[in-house]
Amino acid sequence: MLEQLDQLYRESLETLRAAGSTAGLEAWYRQALGRKGQVTLITRQVGQLSPEERPAFGKRVNEIKNELEAAYEARLAELQAAELEAQLAADSLDVTLPGRRPWRGRLHPSTQTLREIYRIWGDMGFQIYRSRDVETDEYNFELLNIPQDHPARDMWDTFYTTTPGVLLRTHTSPGQIHAMRQYCPEPIRVILPGMCYRYEQITARSEIQFHQVEGLAVGRNITLADLKGTLADFARRMFGAERQVRFRANYFPFTEPSAEMDVECHLCQGAGCQLCKYSGWLEILGCGMVHPTVLRNGGYDPAVYSGFAFGMGPERIAMLKYGIEDIRYFWGNDLRFLEQF
Ligand code: FA5
Secondary structure, eight states, X not given: OHHHHHHHHHHHHHHHHHOOSHHHHHHHHHHHTSTXXXXXXHHGGGGXXXXXXXXXXXXXXXXXXXXXHHHHHHHHHHHHHHHHHHHHHHSOOOTTSOOOOOOOOOOOHHHHHHHHHHHHHHHTTOEXXXXXXXXXXXXXXXXXXXXXXXXXXXXXXXXBOSSTTEEEOSSSTHXXXXXXXXXXXXXXXXXXXXXXXXXXXXXXXXXXXXXXXXXXXEESSOOHHHHHHHHHHHHHHHHOTTSOEEEEEEEETTEEEEEEEEEEOTTTTTSOOTTTTTSSEEEEEEEEEEOHHHHHHHTOOTTTOEEEEEEEOHHHHHHHHHTOOOGGGTTTOOHHHHTTO
């Protein structure tokens, strides 16, 4: 039996050396040392031996198993190294080829414009005040001096919710009341950015959803000259010193007097073109001195305090700054448009 064992050992070693691949080696392992392998099977024959012969046989079986395991490991390492070598030689890798550019995300043009606006107002000492998108009729209209059934409500086509008295804000102006009620009687210098919603006809210049940046300054000696000077300074910082601005008288129920500010058209440099409807000017914001009723609703005594407010449209400003001819591009999600920024 011992002789048979040695014979098996020699043959196994020979076939092991002949295995030319790791796959072949695996097959060898199953055949020789696996659960149903030859060495395992011969071990089971130990019962046929006399009790005296068994210890020597058991010892030899263990030696052979260990040696075959070691030989297997050595051959496996040898074959793996050779296979890796062959694979590297076959796969030529050109390290000089340019890599693929990773896809880079960008900030939306509205976000870029908003950040530019925040930076400019921040430099002028205005803090950001966040108000809410879903408002009550009271804040969006009544406290801003626009009572129920007042014709001025037609200026803001409104999305109403199914809850009575709750709507999507049509402008950022209700934030003025929130800020005043929070800060009263301190002086205020804030901008209030956010999304506004209007049930309007969508056109090249008007969307049903757009940003506004409201501004509010309240103090003891604020005048119309402060309003004009501050907004003209903003326009210089935003569009450059050479771009002209003008103020036109207008009507808003929550400011008195009220105005709109126009910036010289970027496309025709004021000469007149289709974009500016041949006027040479583009409107970017509404503004005015805070109405005494609104100051009172915010908690300030209009006999002591005064203030100015304005509301600008960042999408309209971006259109002016970058020469975008249609506001619908902003929410169209067309990458060909967005990638230009
Ligand atoms: C207002 O909404 C006032 N609340 C602004 C204001 C604030 C006046 C404080 C006085 C004091 P208006 O509806 O004109 O005003 O809108 C202000 C700006 O928002 C416009 O100049 C324009 O830039 C932008 N805007 C208005 N409607 C749209 C729209 N449908 N799509 C895109 N931008 C718009």
